[in-house]
Amino acid sequence: MNTLFVSTGTGEDENSLNKVFLIVKTGLFIAIAGYITTFLKGKYNEIYDYVLARIYTTITISSDTNLFQPMLKWLLQFEEISKTNNLRVMCESIQENEFSHNFFSENLISSSKQELSDNLYSSSGNNTLDQVYFSIGEGTHKFHYKGTKITVDFSINQKEQSFFGFGQRNINNNSSNKQELSFEVLGQKKDLFKDIILEVVELKKKMDKQNSAIYLMDQWAESWDRENSTTKPIKMDFVILKKGLAEHLMDDCKKFLQRQQVYERLGIPFRRGYLFYGYPGCGKTTTVRAIAGELGLPICIMSLSNKELNDDTLLTLLNKAPKPCIVLLEDVDSCFIQREASEKQDQNRVSFSGLLNALDGVGVQEGRLFFLTTNHIERLSPALIRPGRVDKKVEFKKADQDQVERLFLKFFEGYPKLAKQFAEKVPMDRMSMALIQQHFLNYFDEPEKCLETIDELIKECENTEEFERSEKEKFEKKQKEIAEKNRLEKEKKEKEEKEKLEKEKLEKEKLEKDKEKEKKKEKEKEIEKEKEIETDIEQKSNNEKKNEIEKENVLKKSTQQNNNTIVDKDQIEDQNISKKTIDNLNSNSTINLVSENIKKNND
Numbered sequence: 001m002n003t004l005f006v007s008t009g010t011g012e013d014e015n016s017l018n019k020v021f022l023i024v025k026t027g028l029f030i031a032i033a034g035y036i037t038t039f040l041k042g043k044y045n046e047i048y049d050y051v052l053a054r055i056y057t058t059i060t061i062s063s064d065t066n067l068f069q070p071m072l073k074w075l076l077q078f079e080e081i082s083k084t085n086n087l088r089v090m091c092e093s094i095q096e097n098e099f100s101h102n103f104f105s106e107n108l109i110s111s112s113k114q115e116l117s118d119n120l121y122s123s124s125g126n127n128t129l130d131q132v133y134f135s136i137g138e139g140t141h142k143f144h145y146k147g148t149k150i151t152v153d154f155s156i157n158q159k160e161q162s163f164f165g166f167g168q169r170n171i172n173n174n175s176s177n178k179q180e181l182s183f184e185v186l187g188q189k190k191d192l193f194k195d196i197i198l199e200v201v202e203l204k205k206k207m208d209k210q211n212s213a214i215y216l217m218d219q220w221a222e223s224w225d226r227e228n229s230t231t232k233p234i235k236m237d238f239v240i241l242k243k244g245l246a247e248h249l250m251d252d253c254k255k256f257l258q259r260q261q262v263y264e265r266l267g268i269p270f271r272r273g274y275l276f277y278g279y280p281g282c283g284k285t286t287t288v289r290a291i292a293g294e295l296g297l298p299i300c301i302m303s304l305s306n307k308e309l310n311d312d313t314l315l316t317l318l319n320k321a322p323k324p325c326i327v328l329l330e331d332v333d334s335c336f337i338q339r340e341a342s343e344k345q346d347q348n349r350v351s352f353s354g355l356l357n358a359l360d361g362v363g364v365q366e367g368r369l370f371f372l373t374t375n376h377i378e379r380l381s382p383a384l385i386r387p388g389r390v391d392k393k394v395e396f397k398k399a400d401q402d403q404v405e406r407l408f409l410k411f412f413e414g415y416p417k418l419a420k421q422f423a424e425k426v427p428m429d430r431m432s433m434a435l436i437q438q439h440f441l442n443y444f445d446e447p448e449k450c451l452e453t454i455d456e457l458i459k460e461c462e463n464t465e466e467f468e469r470s471e472k473e474k475f476e477k478k479q480k481e482i483a484e485k486n487r488l489e490k491e492k493k494e495k496e497e498k499e500k501l502e503k504e505k506l507e508k509e510k511l512e513k514d515k516e517k518e519k520k521k522e523k524e525k526e527i528e529k530e531k532e533i534e535t536d537i538e539q540k541s542n543n544e545k546k547n548e549i550e551k552e553n554v555l556k557k558s559t560q561q562n563n564n565t566i567v568d569k570d571q572i573e574d575q576n577i578s579k580k581t582i583d584n585l586n587s588n589s590t591i592n593l594v595s596e597n598i599k600k601n602n603d
């Protein structure tokens with residue numbers, strides 16, 4: 001093109017050439033600018049995010065994590081947060097005796113400004129206090145931490161509703177909505193958030209110790225519900241055990257928890273099993289709760305006698321339990337109680353093999369302390385309590401003198417003399433701690449009366465013993481009856497099964513015999529047929545012979561009658577001979593065929 005312009009170059013041409021250049025240039029410029037704009041447009045979000053990431057540091061904590069609740073509480077210590085008008089009302093139940101050293105009353109409410117403290121409202125009932133307080137509401141809040149301004153956005157996302165309208169349930173949060181806290185701070189401040197998280201973790205540990213979570217299975221036995229009001233964690237000194245037992249148990253659990261790496265190194269599942277057995281009301285359950293309280297571990301409680309529980313739900317629940325945690329399986333003997341075959345099917349309870357499966361399940365074991373309780377160790381299978389499933393067995397006996405004295409002092413602190421007198425009068429190893437506790441509760445604030453009315457307690461003990469004896473007898477009788485019924489049913493079933501098999505065998509034999517007979521008949525028919533053929537052939541040959549003789553006779557006669565016809569006679573004879581030869585040949589081949597058939601059949 002350029003060559004063309006040069007060879008025909010005039011002034012006009014130059015102008016038009018310049019115009020063309022200009023158009024091309026402008027076009028090129030527009031194209032490049034357009035391309036750059038499109039490119040930048042596409043990359044806008046990425047660039048924006050990149051710039052933001054350089055300018056801001058953000059972290060998000062959702063309600064799925066264990067740190068969410070502690071984080072909410074951590075926030076309340078900041079004046080700016082507590083002053084906000086965007087609030088939510090929270091309600092928590094705490095036990096009366098824990099109230100004085102409760103985390104909120106001690107650390108948060110008192111350390112925060114009066115506004116928040118004013119909003120505290122307590123209502124008592126059932127030994128618990130409902131503590132109502134304000135927490136931050138949905139939206140954006142600002143506060144200063146170590147001189148840095150932090151923005152926190154609290155959002156609640158509606159979770160998808162299930163088919164029947166029940167939301168997904170969460171072990172850390174009963175609400176069906178997912179909540180999120182998003183923190184944002186100007187600049188690269190990862191270390192600042194590390195400090196915050198460490199503080200929240202410490203706070204969580206403190207909260208766990210003071211208020212370690214108790215989980216009970218929900219009414220469908222599908223997941224765990226965090227218990228808020230009635231069953232609160234307790235301390236080890238709340239339980240009065242035989243001398244040295246509490247210390248021994250705490251020591252054992254602590255040592256186990258410190259040995260995770262050893263277990264990992266040796267390839268042993270990091271779990272420990274305890275069996276607490278003995279008379280009801282002697283402190284098995286209370287001790288497990290106290291251990292959980294002391295260790296600050298969540299505790300998941302379920303009774304194997306619960307009708308909602310079956311092999312599948314047990315496994316699911318154990319899988320869903322938090323890690324680490326204490327799993328308390330109460331009444332494990334209920335898996336070994338004789339039930340009528342039909343009842344077992346209807347009620348769909350946890351079976352022995354179901355329990356073993358659940359305890360041995362791969363995902364179930366790690367980081368768990370299993371506590372099994374029973375009032376009847378004699379009913380348990382050795383397979384359940386073998387080492388590896390149960391590593392420590394502890395018997396909880398009826399109260400001894402020392403325990404009674406200590407229990408008295410727990411109720412009536414300043415009466416050591418009375419406590420001794422009372423303990424001496426109580427028959428040893430005959431009463432449960434629960435029964436004695438009941439007596440103290442009947443005469444609360446009246447220690448002398450407790451001693452005066454000790455006969456009431458002894459009578460109550462005798463009545464209980466009598467009642468238990470008769471109950472035991474009834475139970476044993478019922479168990480025997482059920483066992484006998486089940487045995488008879490089993491025998492009946494086995495007999496029916498045997499008869500059925502016998503009948504089937506006989507029918508089979510008869511069928512085979514019939515087949516045999518049928519075969520025999522067919523064989524006989526064939527032999528009959530062959531015989532018929534043979535007789536036919538014989539008859540035929542006889543007839544032929546006869547014919548020949550007759551012919552010969554006729555020939556002889558005709559020879560005699562006419563000697564002149566010698567030539568004809570010879571001819572006739574020739575013809576007869578050839579005919580005879582053919583017939584002989586035919587009859588021979590038929591005989592061969594028949595004899596072959598007979599031979600085959602005989603084989």
Ligand SMILES: Nc1ncnc2c1ncn2[C@@H]1O[C@H](COP(=O)(O)OP(=O)(O)OP(=O)(O)O)[C@@H](O)[C@H]1O
Binds near residue numbers: 238285373
């Ligand atoms: N050793 C104990 N020290 C203090 N209190 C106790 C003790 N044993 C029982 N109690 C009191 O008796 C009540 C029942 O105790 P707990 O449920 O622990 O007994 P248990 O042995 O687990 O009974 P069960 O076998 O029927 O489940 C508790 O409320 C507790 O206050």
